[in-house]
Amino acid sequence: MSPSGAELLRRVKSEIEEVDPSEVNELVGEGVTIVDVRGSEEFATGHIPGAKSIPRGHLEQRIEGVAPDRSAELILYCQSGNRSAYAARTLQEDLGYERVRSMTGGITLWKDRGYAVEVPRTLSAEQRDRYSRHLLVPEIGADGQQKLLDAKVLLLGAGGLGSPTALYLAAAGVGTLGIVDDDDVDLSNLQRQVIHSTQRIGIPKVDSAEESIHALNPDVNVVKYQTRIDASNIMEIIEGYDVVVDGVDNFPTRYLLNDATVRLKIPVVSASILGFDGQLSVFKPYEGPCYRCLFREPPPAELAPSCGANGVLGVLPGTMGLLQATEVVKLILDIGDPAIGRLLLYDALGATLTEVKVHRDPECPICSRDPDEIRDEEMGVFPDYEAFCAAAG
Amino acid sequence: MATIKIPPVLRASVGGEKEVGASGENVGEVLRELATAHPATESQLFAPDGELNRYVNVYLNDEDVRVLDGLKTAVGEADTLVILPAMAGGARA
Numbered sequence: 001m002s003p004s005g006a007e008l009l010r011r012v013k014s015e016i017e018e019v020d021p022s023e024v025n026e027l028v029g030e031g032v033t034i035v036d037v038r039g040s041e042e043f044a045t046g047h048i049p050g051a052k053s054i055p056r057g058h059l060e061q062r063i064e065g066v067a068p069d070r071s072a073e074l075i076l077y078c079q080s081g082n083r084s085a086y087a088a089r090t091l092q093e094d095l096g097y098e099r100v101r102s103m104t105g106g107i108t109l110w111k112d113r114g115y116a117v118e119v120p121r122t123l124s125a126e127q128r129d130r131y132s133r134h135l136l137v138p139e140i141g142a143d144g145q146q147k148l149l150d151a152k153v154l155l156l157g158a159g160g161l162g163s164p165t166a167l168y169l170a171a172a173g174v175g176t177l178g179i180v181d182d183d184d185v186d187l188s189n190l191q192r193q194v195i196h197s198t199q200r201i202g203i204p205k206v207d208s209a210e211e212s213i214h215a216l217n218p219d220v221n222v223v224k225y226q227t228r229i230d231a232s233n234i235m236e237i238i239e240g241y242d243v244v245v246d247g248v249d250n251f252p253t254r255y256l257l258n259d260a261t262v263r264l265k266i267p268v269v270s271a272s273i274l275g276f277d278g279q280l281s282v283f284k285p286y287e288g289p290c291y292r293c294l295f296r297e298p299p300p301a302e303l304a305p306s307c308g309a310n311g312v313l314g315v316l317p318g319t320m321g322l323l324q325a326t327e328v329v330k331l332i333l334d335i336g337d338p339a340i341g342r343l344l345l346y347d348a349l350g351a352t353l354t355e356v357k358v359h360r361d362p363e364c365p366i367c368s369r370d371p372d373e374i375r376d377e378e379m380g381v382f383p384d385y386e387a388f389c390a391a392a393g
Numbered sequence: 394m395a396t397i398k399i400p401p402v403l404r405a406s407v408g409g410e411k412e413v414g415a416s417g418e419n420v421g422e423v424l425r426e427l428a429t430a431h432p433a434t435e436s437q438l439f440a441p442d443g444e445l446n447r448y449v450n451v452y453l454n455d456e457d458v459r460v461l462d463g464l465k466t467a468v469g470e471a472d473t474l475v476i477l478p479a480m481a482g483g484a485r486a
Contacts, residue, residue, distance in 0.1 A: 251479065272480045277401045279480055295479040299402075299448040345475070350411065354398070356452040356475055359460055 009082055016088040019101040021110045024048070024075055028116070033067050034075045037087045038107075042079065046117040048110060051077075056087050063091060070097050077103035077110070121146060127219070131173055144333045145173060149219070151332045152176040154241040156229060156257065158209040159183075160317030161247030161271055161324065163195035168325040170213040170220045174332070177213060178223040178241060181205040192314040229253060231380055234260045243328050246270040247321070251298035256380025258283065258291035263371045263379070267338075269327045271320040276313050278320040278346040281339050281358060282327050285367060288340035293361040316348055395423050396473045403476065406433035420451060421464030423474060438476070450477045 003011065024034065034051040036043050043053040052066045056078070067074050074097055076084040084102040091097040103110070111117060123131065123142060127149075134140045134148075151174050155162045158181040166177055183205050185196040193205075200208040206224035213220050225237055229248075234256055238244055244261055246268050248254050254270075261268050267284040270291065283290050323344070330336045345354040362368055365378075394414040399407050407413055408431075415430070417423035424445075428435035440446050444464070451458045452475040458466045468474070 274480055275401045277480075295450070296447045299446075299478050343477070345477070347411070354455075354475065356450075356455045356477065357457060359457060 009085065012089050013085050013102075016085055016092060017101045018081070018085070018104045019075060020104050021113055021115060024077070024103050024110070025113075025115045027073075027075065032073045032075060034077070035063070035066060036078070036107075037076055037084050038078050044120055044122065046111075046119045047107070048077065049116050049118040051118075056083050059087050059090060060095065063095065063097075067097070070095070071099065074100045075103055076100065078106045080106040080108050082106075127173075130217070130219075134172070139335045140333060144335075147332055148173045148329070149175040151243070152178065152241045153243050153245060153328055153332075154178040154180065154238055155245045155247075156180050156253075157247050157249075158193070158195060158205040159189065159247065160192040160273065160312065161321040162209075162245070163193045164318045164321035165245050165247075165325045165328070166209055166213060167195055167216060168322060169328060170217045172325075172329060173217065173219060174328075175219070176221045176223060178225065178237070179206050179209050180225040180227065180229050180237060181209070182226055182228045192312065192317050194318070229257070231256060231376070234379075235264070238266060239264055241266060243331050244268045245324055245328060247272070247317075247324070252380055254291060255298070259366050259374060259379040261285060262290050262367045263374045265371060267331055269324045269331070271324050273312050273316050273320050275311065276316065276348040278316055278323075278348070279343060280320055280323050280327070280346070281343045282331070284331075284338070284340050285371075289358045289360045290364060290367040292366050293364045294343065294358050296361070296365075313348055316346075319346065319348065394470060395468045397423065397427055398473060398475045400476055400478055400480070402478055402480070403434055403437060406437065407431045417468060419462075419464065419468055420453060420458050420466045420474065423468050424451070424464070424476075437478070448479050451475070452477065 028049055034048055036047045036051045036053050037056040037059060039055050040053055047053070054062045054066065076087050078084040081102060081104050084106065088100045088102040091100045123145060128135065131145045134145050135142055153169055153174050155166055155177060158166060158179050162179065166179065169177060184202055185200050185205055185208050187201055189196060190198060195212045196205065196208045204226050206226050210222040210224060213222050227233060229237060238260055244257065244266055246254065246257055248257065257268065262285045265285045267282060269282050271278060271280045327338050330338050341358050343356050343358050360367065366374060394416050397413050397415055399411055399413060404410065413427065415423045415426040417426055424438055428438060438445060438449055445451060453461060453466055453468065454473055
């Protein structure tokens with residue numbers, strides 16, 4: 001006579017080895033493969049941290065993908081411990097796994113014991129549609145899009161460089177965009193600062209930028225800092241951001257930003273523009289050079305023009321700002337080769353891109369030291385700082 | 394004769410050219426010839442002690458001459474020197 005379901009389950013459990021959730025809890029994060037054999041919808045409601053999802057119906061076809069070594073330790077679980085028992089017997093008897101165990105009581109007992117549960121976040125239907133062209137790119141996909149949505153990027157300035165950078169990062173779904181700018185929109189900005197508009201002349205740039213960003217992508221959280229960055233506020237403003245986008249027009253702020261970001265180990269995507277020429281580099285503290293490794297000190301004020309005073313081809317900050325946005329996305333997704341240790345020189349008139357190497361300076365006054373050793377009073381300071389600032393007015 | 398790429402802030406000092414040629418056995422000689430032909434560049438390139446100003450980088454092709462032999466780095470006919478002073482155009486922040 002064929003056994004009843006209950007009898008079969010008892011027999012299967014007697015033929016396999018079971019493991020208590022308390023032992024599994026000790027093994028989480030220790031390199032043991034844990035497989036959730038429930039359906040994918042059940043998995044999505046919460047699972048053991050780090051567990052792989054292989055619904056029982058796909059077990060035989062997919063198990064080798066997560067556990068190619070049949071002698072390696074393997075723990076299976078389901079909702080209550082029954083489906084995983086059958087699955088364990090299959091792996092043991094039919095596929096020759098030597099050290100497979102089924103977790104007693106399943107995720108229900110696991111939760112009752114108060115152990116950690118990871119709930120995978122999923123994109124909403126609207127997000128899947130909005131970011132569908134990202135989801136189709138293997139290097140991005142749903143995981144990469146989630147990284148973008150979780151990312152916090154700070155833009156110093158909503159001007160020529162910040163305008164295109166902010167718009168494209170917002171479109172890409174970067175979740176939080178901080179914007180530092182104390183200026184109002186002026187008619188003379190609109191030749192290049194495409195995040196603003198004629199109707200918004202006279203209003204603060206941070207408000208104008210926020211309006212454009214939300215019109216493009218309401219998902220983005222815009223954090224506005226209507227101020228100028230200085231030694232008194234920089235640490236407070238930049239802390240917690242994943243990447244800083246630097247397009248500032250003056251050297252004291254650029255050095256200050258460098259020193260603060262080295263201290264907090266925040267990568268900076270830096271660009272500058274003048275006339276028909278642009279420069280770009282990525283400064284990732286302690287992995288590559290910092291700005292002081294590139295230029296130990298700034299030029300005297302008369303040799304340090306800003307484009308506010310000297311003019312710039314209107315499309316150039318677009319080109320350089322989008323190169324910055326591209327580097328930001330690469331840093332967030334951890335893909336490709338960011339321009340770390342390299343300075344790109346773009347000549348718009350010649351349509352040429354030249355690259356030079358930037359080395360870490362073993363004697364760099366800032367990044368050759370431990371970040372904890374960098375003191376408040378030396379941040380942003382360089383030789384002849386007082387004279388520079390006096391000459392710059 | 395080596396090619397020297399002139400950065401935007403120095404172009405007015407060399408008659409608006411983006412590139413100029415100069416001869417010399419090493420980086421120092423090539424830059425000295427540039428400074429002789431275009432005297433306005435001298436104080437921008439060289440410190441009073443004859444070394445390069447700290448705010449000016451010079452690259453032989455793509456390599457910073459400071460990690461090579463500095464001003465003594467040998468220069469060939471087909472080489473390009475890139476002069477790069479720090480540049481800060483952008484937005485107020």
